[in-house]
């Protein structure tokens with residue numbers, strides 16, 4: 001019998017979900033049930049930093065969080081309405097209200113949220129409180145598990161193989177070194193091939209060393225690392241490199257979106273300088 005090593009425990013990262021969960025709430029995208037005291041305190045602690053960054057760099061941490069969240073929502077809506085996606089899996093969903101909102105808006109959707117066991121348990125309780133009739137499922141998943149009940153493979157095996165399927169990750173990939181997250185991307189690309197059509201959406205913070213606010217990006221990087229007691233590496237130096245990386249990991253039809261391209265279409269905070277986050281849409 002072969003036994004694989006248990007995956008690394010990265011639950012130290014989960015505090016960041018409390019922060020973003022409270023950001024979505026503060027900007028009227030969420031409900032009180034998704035907020036926590038930890039999120040409220042973390043937001044209060046970072047208010048002066050956000051104000052400082054907005055003044056000197058033309059955009060605060062929340063600017064890029066809102067940009068990524070709202071553009072992802074828009075791309076998801078397009079995939080549902082134009083490509084007929086009926087099944088969504090949001091990995092590392094944290095305290096995001098997206099699954100709740102989308103299930104209300106699109107009753108035909110099968111929505112599964114996944115996260116590390118502790119965060120998944122918390123989310124399950126929140127959703128039970130809001131919708132006792134269980135509109136969507138919550139499962140535990142550790143993206144670093146190569147096999148077993150918490151692996152991506154097990155998560156995808158629990159879905160309906162006949163449905164066009166979308167996997168979303170938001171606020172996850174920059175917590176891992178590039179070689180590590182690339183193995184996860186390859187696993188996602190491989191897993192999606194078993195569905196009639198498979199799509200993947202993620203945000204990504206690239207390493208734009210020539211950006212006028214790069215030194216403030218480095219400051220934000222240190223802050224995130226401090227709060228989550230780990231690293232927060234930036235990945236790829238250009239949109240071209242991102243596209244090439246995703247193609248090499250097994251995806252096709254890779255589109256790299258800059259939030260600035262949506263300024264005319266979507267209501268969201270704008271950065272005074274170039275944007276710093278990218279949204280990747282890929283097919284498998």
Ligand SMILES: C[S@@+](CC[C@H](N)C(=O)[O-])C[C@H]1O[C@@H](n2cnc3c(N)ncnc32)[C@H](O)[C@@H]1O
Pocket residue numbers: 010011013014015016017020021091092093094095096114115116119141142143144169170171172
């Ligand atoms: C910044 S939060 C993002 C939460 C949510 N997507 C949002 O944007 O509000 C990062 C999330 O990644 C989850 N996470 C950390 N390590 C993970 C892993 N190895 N597998 C799956 N999820 C993980 C955390 O529990 C947390 O919910």
